[in-house]
Amino acid sequence: MPGPGRWRAERDDIALRFRPLTERDLADAPGWLGEIDLRADRWRDESTRSVVAQGEDGAILAAGIVWTSHAHDDRYWADVVVDPARRRARIGTAMFRHLSGLRARDLPFMTRGYVDDPRLAFAFALGARTIQVVPPARIELVRRTALRPLPGIAPGTEVPMSAIEDANASFYQWIHASWSPVSPEFVAAVNAGLKDDLDLASTAVAVDGQGRPRAVALVYGDTDPPVVCAETVRPDEPDGERLVEGCLRAALDALAERGLAEVEFDGHVTDPHLLPNWAKLAPSGRWFLLVEVPPAR
Numbered sequence: 494m495p496g497p498g499r500w501r502a503e504r505d506d507i508a509l510r511f512r513p514l515t516e517r518d519l520a521d522a523p524g525w526l527g528e529i530d531l532r533a534d535r536w537r538d539e540s541t542r543s544v545v546a547q548g549e550d551g552a553i554l555a556a557g558i559v560w561t562s563h564a565h566d567d568r569y570w571a572d573v574v575v576d577p578a579r580r581r582a583r584i585g586t587a588m589f590r591h592l593s594g595l596r597a598r599d600l601p602f603m604t605r606g607y608v609d610d611p612r613l614a615f616a617f618a619l620g621a622r623t624i625q626v627v628p629p630a631r632i633e634l635v636r637r638t639a640l641r642p643l644p645g646i647a648p649g650t651e652v653p654m655s656a657i658e659d660a661n662a663s664f665y666q667w668i669h670a671s672w673s674p675v676s677p678e679f680v681a682a683v684n685a686g687l688k689d690d691l692d693l694a695s696t697a698v699a700v701d702g703q704g705r706p707r708a709v710a711l712v713y714g715d716t717d718p719p720v721v722c723a724e725t726v727r728p729d730e731p732d733g734e735r736l737v738e739g740c741l742r743a744a745l746d747a748l749a750e751r752g753l754a755e756v757e758f759d760g761h762v763t764d765p766h767l768l769p770n771w772a773k774l775a776p777s778g779r780w781f782l783l784v785e786v787p788p789a790r
């Protein structure tokens with residue numbers, strides 16, 4: 494395992510010195526460090542690490558960061574940035590090797606990006622495999638008539654917030670179960686700030702005879718354009734595809750009535766009741782991948 498100290502990038506024989514990233518580095522940082530989100534080393538705990546790599550003259554040539562998510566504990570997220578003037582000299586690879594040695598637990602890494610993004614080319618060069626695919630996500634609201642309305646859909650304003658939170662946690666858990674299982678404390682993480690972030694008037698909920706949510710289309714109004722997440726509350730919901738269709742149509746109608754022109758979907762190709770409805774809306778944009786990267790040994 495590479496420890497602190499010198500490390501030689503494989504190409505051009507660049508001597509690198511690794512040290513923890515500090516608040517001072519963030520304040521004095523060259524602009525290119527801002528290409529990724531960075532925080533000072535150990536900002537939360539031993540699972541949140543960040544470092545810089547300096548060249549022989551002391552100049553920062555790269556930074557790297559690893560962290561675990563609150564909602565999942567199966568992989569570390571990782572990100573690396575290299576001085577644009579020094580790219581393709583294996584400095585990024587050397588940084589990744591160093592980050593592999595900073596993991597407090599022997600978990601693989603994950604990262605994400607658009608299919609044609611250099612960040613994914615870099616991840617695949619490190620041995621990545623795809624664990625999830627996100628289709629093009631931009632939806633024009635004029636397309637919404639491809640989905641059929643359904644009676645019995647309530648706006649989020651008519652459903653108790655606690656029921657919306659329970660529905661959110663429930664569907665989040667099952668849609669991730671097969672490829673990125675949730676952590677024991679995921680409920681607090683996925684519901685944090687939900688009340689403030691949701692546009693409850695546009696959010697749509699399919700309820701049963703007792704008023705319990707069976708499917709939801711949650712509209713996050715804190716972004717431009719708004720983001721829509723939709724699925725059934727339980728994986729085995731009968732008529733799940735039709736319920737999600739009705740929720741989506743109601744949510745998109747509500748947004749269109751307010752004069753909006755487009756939204757973005759947030760979901761995965763493995764979301765069984767969402768994907769067929771998503772496909773009917775003729776989405777545009779770029780395909781997006783989540784990938785697992787094996788640590789350097």
Ligand SMILES: CC(C)(COP(=O)(O)OP(=O)(O)OC[C@H]1O[C@@H](n2cnc3c(N)ncnc32)[C@H](O)[C@@H]1OP(=O)(O)O)[C@@H](O)C(=O)NCCC(=O)NCCS
Pocket residue numbers: 528529571572573574575576579580581582583584585586587604611612613614615616618619
């Ligand atoms: C992605 C990044 C960190 C790569 O750093 P780097 O030091 O240039 O990477 P390396 O030299 O170690 O590249 C190793 C391999 O990754 C692949 N790769 C790296 N950059 C690539 C690019 N722009 N296009 C295609 N493949 C690329 C290549 O296979 C490369 O090997 P090769 O040069 O022999 O073809 C750098 O481009 C960067 O800082 N980008 C902006 C921030 C970012 O997107 N970070 C995401 C990291 S997950």
